[in-house]
Amino acid sequence: MHAAMTHLLEIQNLAFSWPGAEFPVFEHLDLTVREGAFILVRGASGTGKSTLLRLCCRLNRPQVGVILFRGRNIVETAPAVLRSMISYVAQIPQMTDMTVGENLLLPFSFAANRNKIAPSEEALEQMLAEFYLEGVSLGQSALKLSTGQKQRLAIMRAILQQPDLMLLDEPTSALDPESAAMVFSIMERLNTERKMTILGVTHSDYRPETVVALAYRLENRRLTLTDA
């Protein structure tokens, strides 16, 4: 019973194919994510790393297999409610044509997040500094930020919802080395300081410096543990 409670996410025998494709992207995939874990899935482009994360928050639908979140099949939870608990940050950060502050508070305008308390302006400004966005003001247009700044803002926006699990889809793939280092540092601090459970995918050789991570490799349609 205790073991089951500490499993935040359990993926069992998962398989996914694109419509009309001859072979599945992956099959017989199992993965357990414990509360507070920092898990990295590596693999070459096209091996299905992003798809794996998207399946965990129902942005895609698997043909076979079950995903349990806190012991419950994710298809039994309303999609919006599930996604308010499992936050997915896409590879290419997306902002709406609004200010930085409005973009950060966007999740609180959705019904599934209405019971969550939106942070104050002061709290947002403090957080901007934590996310290496000191020069960015809440009133400026979010669309005018650099890709690196947008990515940090996207992670910050996801954090504000206080999710139980963060899914980070190649968060540094579009960034220069300096911006990528900032994002990696943020990811590690989220895990150590905020006890955030993180499941990230990357094709880089990034090795966390301050956290104990579990590393997997996704290749040949299978997921294997490479580094415990």
Place this chain on the structure above:
Amino acid sequence: MNQIIDISIPQLLLAFVFILIAQASSFIYHLGLNRDISVGALRTFAQLFLMGYVLTFILGTQSLLLTLAVFAVMVVSAMFIVRGRVKEKQVAYVLPTFLTMLVTYFATAVFVSGFIVGTTPWWEPRYFIPTLGMVIGNSMSAIAIALERMFRDMRVQRDVVEMKLALGANYREASDEVFRNAVTAGMIPSINAMMGVGLVFIPGMMSGQILSGTDPLVAIRYQIVVMFMLVGSTALTSIIVMLIVRKRCFGSGEEVLLTPR
């Protein structure tokens, strides 16, 4: 004064001068429209004459069944035209669009013919069928524009819609902007028509009534009813169709089903 001047066949053929002008323009400037202009002119000629004979027959029989049959043919034809313009394979939009058109057009025609004009019976073909014709003609274009716009924007803005979904939005919240832009795009021609009527153009129905000897003040009242009817029925049909079809753009997990082309 109230006697309408008939147009003889030679006089009617004289109107083909305008088609010749269009054909010459296309030919001189290589617009590639000659075939379409010819087909369009022939279809206008054939379809309107056919409609004229059908209407003469139906007005003579005063049959409810025949009136409803004409209504069914008009809606089915409108659906085919919409389907021809909206080439979408991933979302099944045809059936809900057809059913919505059927119900809302019928309700609008009954309301205008039976309640506002107050004909007896409510399906009096002389009022019921032209009313339907105007409603369907306007609303059909609005639906086609709105559907095209929604499918296109849903693909173009897929990443933004998914970003909102990932942040806890339900499918309605995530696609709110796409939905509003699509309905607005469909409605704008009807609203513009209300702005310009009487100033920029004299609508066909009013012109027809005046030409046939009706008091212009009576024709104006009819035209006001028609303009309001067109905006209302276009809004109602577009919104119902968009609400149903938007839901179909998402799967059971509220995931976006439309993939890039």
